[in-house]
Amino acid sequence: MKKIELHWQILIALVLSIAYGLLLPEYISWVSWMGTIFLNALKMVIIPLILSSIISGVANIGGAEDFGRLGLKTLGYYILTSLLAIVTGLFFVNIIHPGVGVHLGTPEAVHGLNQASKSFGDTLLNIVPANIFKAFTKGNMLGIITFSMFFGFFITQTTKKYQIILTDFFNAFFEVMMKITSFIIKFAPLGIFGLVAKVVAEQTAKGNLGEAASSLGLYMLTVILALSFHAFITLPSLLKFIGKANPFKHGKAMATALLTAFSTSSSSATLPLTMEAVEKNDGVSNKITSFVLPLGATVNMDGTALYELVAAMFIAQAYGLDVPIVQQFLMVFAALLASIGAAGIPMAGLVMMTVVLSVIGLPLEAVGLILAVDRILDMMRTTVNVWSDSTCAVIIAKSEGEKLKV
Ligand code: ASP
Numbered sequence: 001m002k003k004i005e006l007h008w009q010i011l012i013a014l015v016l017s018i019a020y021g022l023l024l025p026e027y028i029s030w031v032s033w034m035g036t037i038f039l040n041a042l043k044m045v046i047i048p049l050i051l052s053s054i055i056s057g058v059a060n061i062g063g064a065e066d067f068g069r070l071g072l073k074t075l076g077y078y079i080l081t082s083l084l085a086i087v088t089g090l091f092f093v094n095i096i097h098p099g100v101g102v103h104l105g106t107p108e109a110v111h112g113l114n115q116a117s118k119s120f121g122d123t124l125l126n127i128v129p130a131n132i133f134k135a136f137t138k139g140n141m142l143g144i145i146t147f148s149m150f151f152g153f154f155i156t157q158t159t160k161k162y163q164i165i166l167t168d169f170f171n172a173f174f175e176v177m178m179k180i181t182s183f184i185i186k187f188a189p190l191g192i193f194g195l196v197a198k199v200v201a202e203q204t205a206k207g208n209l210g211e212a213a214s215s216l217g218l219y220m221l222t223v224i225l226a227l228s229f230h231a232f233i234t235l236p237s238l239l240k241f242i243g244k245a246n247p248f249k250h251g252k253a254m255a256t257a258l259l260t261a262f263s264t265s266s267s268s269a270t271l272p273l274t275m276e277a278v279e280k281n282d283g284v285s286n287k288i289t290s291f292v293l294p295l296g297a298t299v300n301m302d303g304t305a306l307y308e309l310v311a312a313m314f315i316a317q318a319y320g321l322d323v324p325i326v327q328q329f330l331m332v333f334a335a336l337l338a339s340i341g342a343a344g345i346p347m348a349g350l351v352m353m354t355v356v357l358s359v360i361g362l363p364l365e366a367v368g369l370i371l372a373v374d375r376i377l378d379m380m381r382t383t384v385n386v387w388s389d390s391t392c393a394v395i396i397a398k399s400e401g402e403k404l405k406v
Pocket of ligand 1: 265266267301342343344345347349378381382
């Protein structure tokens with residue numbers, strides 16, 4: 001019998017999990033453990049994977065000149081796509097005006113809100129971690145990335161003997177991490193079944209979805225339309241015209257990773273799958289994926305950036321605030337910063353919105369007004385975040401003259 005491809009298995013699991021969550025919510029603990037173990041397994045590999053991939057990637061890039069060129073290109077592309085996404089959101093929110101005349105009631109309390117607004121500056125300072133072991137245990141991805149880049153780069157500055165030993169060691173370490181990843185990915189359909197069934201059961205138990213849909217429906221529609229425009233038009237156009245790659249083939253190559261991003265709402269947890277897909281299915285070299293993708297999962301969040309702006313504008317509209325164009329312009333940059341500062345974990349974008357709200361002087365608690373529909377929007381924006389990282393890897397690889405399968 002022909003084996004069903006993994007992304008089909010995941011799609012079947014998604015459909016079944018929705019049915020299970022709706023029909024058997026009281027038996028959710030029978031299946032939710034599969035989701036927890038799957039997510040734990042992904043989290044288990046993320047830090048050693050980022051560490052080994054960036055060190056081996058940067059060491060293999062070679063000299064300072066190549067590293068500088070690749071770094072600038074990658075960051076430039078990330079900022080460009082995030083800004084394009086934000087402008088798309090701005091366009092849709094100004095045309096649809098989802099918040100005008102909406103009565104939102106009292107905001108629900110959002111956990112970690114004050115902390116997020118206070119710690120935003122710290123997030124930026126933590127790019128250089130004072131204690132690397134603390135960065136590991138606290139999951140400070142930016143800090144780990146900085147350390148790994150330094151380590152990888154300075155490997156290339158040591159004597160030939162050490163260069164060979166260390167590069168070989170980290171190449172081997174990275175290969176083992178990728179092998180563990182491939183093994184974990186085999187369990188994706190089961191893990192996703194457990195994760196999604198739990199989300200469906202929880203949302204149904206809250207029972208406020210129908211009510212929320214009436215006041216937040218147009219807001220959701222605006223976010224979804226803008227995200228779709230970015231995912232189906234802007235990014236594929238960049239792939240086709242700048243990267244000279246086939247967006248359909250690349251979409252197929254990414255299917256499993258994208259479905260996982262959707263199900264986990266976490267670009268960090270999806271990173272192992274993104275790396276495997278871009279390397280194995282697209283044929284991008286290890287040198288590029290191992291540098292571009294971990295960085296992307298941490299700082300490049302087009303979906304989140306777009307959402308930050310639409311959500312903040314929606315709240316402003318609901319408060320009856322007329323945001324002048326200059327302030328909207330400032331909000332664009334605040335949304336960019338918030339998306340860079342947001343971690344690749346569920347709901348990070350929601351709490352980071354305090355950064356954008358403070359630009360227009362709205363109370364931070366206002367974030368609680370859109371909490372009811374955040375989970376579903378989180379699933380969608382995370383998928384767009386991962387999609388954007390992967391298109392970047394393909395475009396950079398092509399620009400470096402690599403021959404790809406897409
Ligand atoms: N969940 C998103 C991600 O991991 C971040 C966000 O909440 O927007 O990419």
